[in-house]
Amino acid sequence: MIAGFQASLPVKVSFADGAVGELPGILAGRRVLVVVEEPVADIPAVAEAIEGFEAYAKPPGEPTFDLIADAAAAVERARPEVVVGIGGGSALDLAKAARLVAGQGESFERFCDGEIEVLPPAVDLVAVPTTSGTGSEVSGGAVVVDHVERRKRGVAHPLMRAQHALVDPLLTVGLPPDATAYTGVDALAQAIGGVIASNGNVLSTAIGLEACRHIAAGLEPAVRDGGDLDARHELSLGSLMAGLAMNLSDCCADHALGHSIGSTYGLPHGLTVGLVLAETLDVNRPACGPQLDQVADALGEPRDRSGDGVAGVRAVRRLLARARIPTMRGAGVGDEQIGRLVELSMADYCLTVNPREWTEDDVRRAYADALALEGR
C-alpha cells in the first residue's frame, strides 16, 4: 500500500553548462540586487553574467543574524524587483533570508522563533549554486548560526523558495577538493534523508535514490580532479536532486548532530555532517534497514540481502573514505564538549523527522562511535 502524501516543488530549474549565462536575459529591464561573495564573484562566467547589476558583497562565513540584517538593509535600499543569490549555501541562504526580512520588516530571529508568518514575497529570487551540496537553490530553507545561543537555527517555508534555479556545473570546477568533498557529503546525507526520513514519501525516495547514484558517480573523481567535467555534472545533478528530495522530506540525525558540531566548533557544514553520517545511520539501522539496503544498491555496494541496512552503512563509509573525510578526532572534535553537543542535538529539528525517536543515549552512542574511529 502506498501512503498518502502532498508535494509542491514549483521552482523553475535550468540545468546546463553555461546556465549562468541565462541571467542577463532573466534580469533584463528589472531592478536587481545580487548577493555574492568574493571568490565566486571572480569566476569569469559569474562576473560576466552580473556585470552592471548592483551587488551586495557577502563576507566569508555562514549567515548570522547581524549579517542577515545588514543584507536586508541593502535590499531595502536597492528596492529590487529581483534578488539573485550566487554562491554556496551560505550565499543562497543569505539572499533568501534578506529578501524575507526586507519584505516583511521583521527580524530573521522572529521568523526563527515562529512568531511571524512567512507571507508571499513581492520580490523574485533567482538562485545560482556554485557548490554541489546544500540544494538551497530549490529549498525553502535558510540556516543561520546563532552566536548568542551558540546553535544553528533556521526558517523553512515553501514561499521562501527561488522562482528560478540556474544550476551550472561549470561554476563548480574551481571549488577546492576539501570543499568539494564536504559539500558532496552534505548532498549525500540529504539524498539518504529522502529515503529514510519519517516524513518522506515515494517521491522523496525515488529522487533520493537517484541522487545517491549521481553523487556516488561524481564524488570521488571530483575530489581527485576538480576539472573532471563528467564528475562535476554528476555531483551538480546529485546535489540538485538531493535538494528536491529534502524538500519532499527532510534531513535526519546526521544533520542534527552535525549542526551541533558546526555551531560549537565552527567547522564547515558538510564536514560536520560527514563526521557523523555513517554512525548515525548505524544507530538508525533497526528502524530503516530495508531503505538502507536500497541506498546500498544506489551507491553500488554489493547486495547482501540481509535487510538490516548494514550494506548501506558500509557503502556510506566507503564513500566517506574515498572523499577523504577525516574522523571526528582528526577534525579536532574530541569528547570535552560532548554534553553540549548532546543537548544541542536533542533540541535540533532534524531529530524530529528521524526514522525513529532518539534518546540522549542514542545521540551519545553515535558520537561515541564516531569518536572511536581511528581512520577511514
Ligand SMILES: NC(=O)c1ccc[n+]([C@@H]2O[C@H](COP(=O)([O-])OP(=O)(O)OC[C@H]3O[C@@H](n4cnc5c(N)ncnc54)[C@H](O)[C@@H]3O)[C@@H](O)[C@H]2O)c1
Ligand atoms: N537552505 C538549505 O536548504 C540548506 C541545506 C543545507 C545546508 N545549508 C547551509 O548552507 C551553508 C553551507 O553551504 P556550502 O556547504 O555550500 O558552503 P558555503 O556556502 O559556506 O561555501 C564554502 C566556501 O566555498 C566558497 N565557494 C563557493 N563556491 C565556490 C566556487 N565555485 N569556487 C571557489 N570557492 C567557492 C565560498 O566562498 C566559501 O568560502 C551552511 O550555512 C548550511 O547550514 C542550507
